[in-house]
Amino acid sequence: MMISNSKKAFFFASLALMSFAFVSCKSSKGVDQKDGVVVKDVTMNKAPVNDPTTIDAQTSATTPTTSDAQPSSDAQTSATVQTPNTPNDQTTSLPNDQPPHEGFVYVKTLIPDLIEDLRYATTNNFMGAKADGYEGTRVILSRPAAEALKSAADELREKGYVIKVFDAYRPQQAVNHFVRWSKSNDQRNKADYFPTLRKNQLFPKYIAYKSGHTKGSTIDMTICDKNTKEEVDMGGHFDYFGEPSHPSFIGKYSLGEVTQEHKKRRMMLREVMVRHGFKPYDSEWWHFTLKNEPYPNTWFDFPVK
Numbered sequence: 001m002m003i004s005n006s007k008k009a010f011f012f013a014s015l016a017l018m019s020f021a022f023v024s025c026k027s028s029k030g031v032d033q034k035d036g037v038v039v040k041d042v043t044m045n046k047a048p049v050n051d052p053t054t055i056d057a058q059t060s061a062t063t064p065t066t067s068d069a070q071p072s073s074d075a076q077t078s079a080t081v082q083t084p085n086t087p088n089d090q091t092t093s094l095p096n097d098q099p100p101h102e103g104f105v106y107v108k109t110l111i112p113d114l115i116e117d118l119r120y121a122t123t124n125n126f127m128g129a130k131a132d133g134y135e136g137t138r139v140i141l142s143r144p145a146a147e148a149l150k151s152a153a154d155e156l157r158e159k160g161y162v163i164k165v166f167d168a169y170r171p172q173q174a175v176n177h178f179v180r181w182s183k184s185n186d187q188r189n190k191a192d193y194f195p196t197l198r199k200n201q202l203f204p205k206y207i208a209y210k211s212g213h214t215k216g217s218t219i220d221m222t223i224c225d226k227n228t229k230e231e232v233d234m235g236g237h238f239d240y241f242g243e244p245s246h247p248s249f250i251g252k253y254s255l256g257e258v259t260q261e262h263k264k265r266r267m268m269l270r271e272v273m274v275r276h277g278f279k280p281y282d283s284e285w286w287h288f289t290l291k292n293e294p295y296p297n298t299w300f301d302f303p304v305k
């Protein structure tokens with residue numbers, strides 16, 4: 001009996017203490033009411049989802065350019081590697097008869113069915129960033145190069161194809177941007193563009209201080225089915241840095257395989273372009289330069305609009 005009574009007394013004492021504690025909690029909550037909501041939200045987020053790596057990854061993924069001071073290994077960047085974006089189809093610029101620069105033309109004014117997909121005007125390129133000097137998405141070439149391309153386009157159309165352009169005239173400021181990038185630690189698009197090369201191997205073999213494109217008579221291109229506008233499978237994509245982009249390459253590589261059939265298509269494009277006055281390039285199946293280019297010693301810098 002005695003024990004039970006003391007138990008009871010203990011129980012009531014505890015109950016009294018608990019209610020007191022509850023009241024003081026309530027009142028302390030009441031005091032912090034104004035900040036309470038904010039504090040509560042932070043605590044709630046923090047407790048279950050406190051993942052600094054996620055936050056870091058998000059931050060670095062949305063950081064537009066690199067800080068040179070921040071070293072990043074392949075392993076680190078693989079987390080933020082992006083797959084190529086869908087091609088930029090926003091080529092709905094208004095007709096413009098004004099030439100972009102003396103001696104240059106908007107190529108689509110000569111070849112109306114040209115498909116414009118200037119990759120450096122988008123983030124869908126080896127840098128994963130839009131390049132300086134690409135203020136628009138219209139393909140520009142020197143007039144003689146555009147006229148030669150028009151005759152190539154006429155022949156290709158007969159065969160059932162239309163031309164798609166990845167790059168043509170390229171302002172010097174874009175090339176400067178590439179050089180700056182090649183010396184930074186940013187390699188967010190490594191997996192798609194240079195999986196087998198270290199970044200410091202890109203310069204100067206793949207990225208140089210001067211580019212033929214800046215002289216206005218060089219083009220990076222492929223062909224699409226005339227009706228479906230689907231890109232013809234060439235066994236590899238524009239700006240993949242490595243041997244599989246050599247027109248003559250046959251074999252497997254990290255992104256797939258270049259077959260005899262792919263090689264035949266690359267060679268068909270090459271033959272047509274050569275027939276219309278262009279020089280091919282042994283390291284890139286998509287790259288052609290007008291043989292008699294009008295500005296062989298001038299590197300232009302007016303922007304692409």
Ligand SMILES: [Zn+2]
Nearest residue numbers: 213219220287
């Ligand atoms: Zn090129």
